[in-house]
Amino acid sequence: METNNIQNDLSLTVRELAGAYEELSLLYRISGIYSTLSIDEICSIVVSEAVTTLGVKTAVVLFLDEKGETLYTKAHKGEWNSARQFPRDDGVIWKSIETKKPLAFCTIKETEYMDYIPDINSLMVCPILGKAKAVGAILVADKALNEEFFSNDSKLLMAISTQAGLAIENAFLYAELDALSMGAIKCLVKALEATSYWTAGHTERVTEYAMGIGHVMKLETETLEKLKICALLHDIGKIATPKEILNKSSELTAGEWLEIKKHPVVGAEILEELKQFKDVILGIKYHHEYWDGHNGIFGLKREEIPLIARILSVADTFDALTSDRPYRPKNSKEKAIKEIIKCSGTQFDPAVVEAFLKWVSL
Numbered sequence: 146m147e148t149n150n151i152q153n154d155l156s157l158t159v160r161e162l163a164g165a166y167e168e169l170s171l172l173y174r175i176s177g178i179y180s181t182l183s184i185d186e187i188c189s190i191v192v193s194e195a196v197t198t199l200g201v202k203t204a205v206v207l208f209l210d211e212k213g214e215t216l217y218t219k220a221h222k223g224e225w226n227s228a229r230q231f232p233r234d235d236g237v238i239w240k241s242i243e244t245k246k247p248l249a250f251c252t253i254k255e256t257e258y259m260d261y262i263p264d265i266n267s268l269m270v271c272p273i274l275g276k277a278k279a280v281g282a283i284l285v286a287d288k289a290l291n292e293e294f295f296s297n298d299s300k301l302l303m304a305i306s307t308q309a310g311l312a313i314e315n316a317f318l319y320a321e322l323d324a325l326s327m328g329a330i331k332c333l334v335k336a337l338e339a340t341s342y343w344t345a346g347h348t349e350r351v352t353e354y355a356m357g358i359g360h361v362m363k364l365e366t367e368t369l370e371k372l373k374i375c376a377l378l379h380d381i382g383k384i385a386t387p388k389e390i391l392n393k394s395s396e397l398t399a400g401e402w403l404e405i406k407k408h409p410v411v412g413a414e415i416l417e418e419l420k421q422f423k424d425v426i427l428g429i430k431y432h433h434e435y436w437d438g439h440n441g442i443f444g445l446k447r448e449e450i451p452l453i454a455r456i457l458s459v460a461d462t463f464d465a466l467t468s469d470r471p472y473r474p475k476n477s478k479e480k481a482i483k484e485i486i487k488c489s490g491t492q493f494d495p496a497v498v499e500a501f502l503k504w505v506s507l
């Protein structure tokens with residue numbers, strides 16, 4: 146009864162989280178450009194784009210710090226002192242941000258601008274504006290042929306900065322979304338680990354082993370991300386397993402094993418509202434399947450079992466073998482490896498075992 150309540154509460158929390166996630170993902174998706182890039186990648190593209198499009202020797206992206214009081218260098222190309230910071234009201238960069246307009250200076254004589262770059266000849270600054278507030282500024286200096294900046298240059302720089310503003314805001318949104326998901330996942334893991342003292346650390350280790358195998362298998366970044374989330378949540382269904390069974394200090398009975406075996410399905414049910422986690426949910430649901438189709442919970446075999454689940458199966462078993470259990474001491478690493486090799490082709494995908502062996506020998 147108590148475990149059912151826990152499962153219902155968790156399902157409700159996950160449903161609420163799914164709503165928030167959906168909303169943020171939609172915002173993120175519809176804003177489109179540069180959608181898969183990080184902030185650093187965007188800024189490095191922006192400075193390269195500015196150098197090529199405007200034919201300048203130096204291009205710099207400056208960001209506002211968290212308080213919005215100081216500008217610091219986020220990316221640059223060409224001659225520039227990237228350690229220098231610009232406190233509020235310091236010169237033309239801040240003026241451009243405050244007026245939300247580009248400012249250009251040709252054939253600079255004023256000493257005020259000279260110290261941005263030694264022997265500077267001409268300078269143009271444009272604010273990078275997000276939807277609600279400024280993010281920072283782009284500064285370009287000295288056309289390659291010592292030409293002056295014209296109005297067309299300022300239009301081009303504005304086009305680049307508008308694009309940059311949108312892209313950077315999207316990337317911030319994505320980073321927030323990522324933090325939200327990771328935070329929620331970690332809360333779920335903590336809730337699980339609180340139910341069984343000997344599972345503490347299991348999730349972290351399985352995640353480390355699974356990621357090690359995934360890297361040896363050269364999985365794509367997106368698949369690695371899914372593998373990580375799947376490893377963190379693989380046993381979440383055990384939250385509904387009676388504590389007395391999880392913490393039993395003697396060998397489990399057949400009936401108790403049946404109870405434990407429900408956890409992949411329960412885990413998948415708890416997370417089912419998170420539509421974006423479809424592959425993760427399948428990984429959790431099938432992480433106790435056997436490669437040869439025997440002894441698994443659903444009887445899937447070979448490639449019918451998702452790759453994430455096949456990797457997880459090896460990582461999970463290796464950690465179980467090398468960890469103490471209330472009813473048996475842990476095995477040595479060598480003995481556990483032998484056991485994994487013995488089960489290659491029956492319980493485990495041989496390709497995953499091969500990658501596992503490479504990873505443990507690293």
Ligand SMILES: [Fe+2]
Binds near residue numbers: 379408433461
């Ligand atoms: Fe499991």
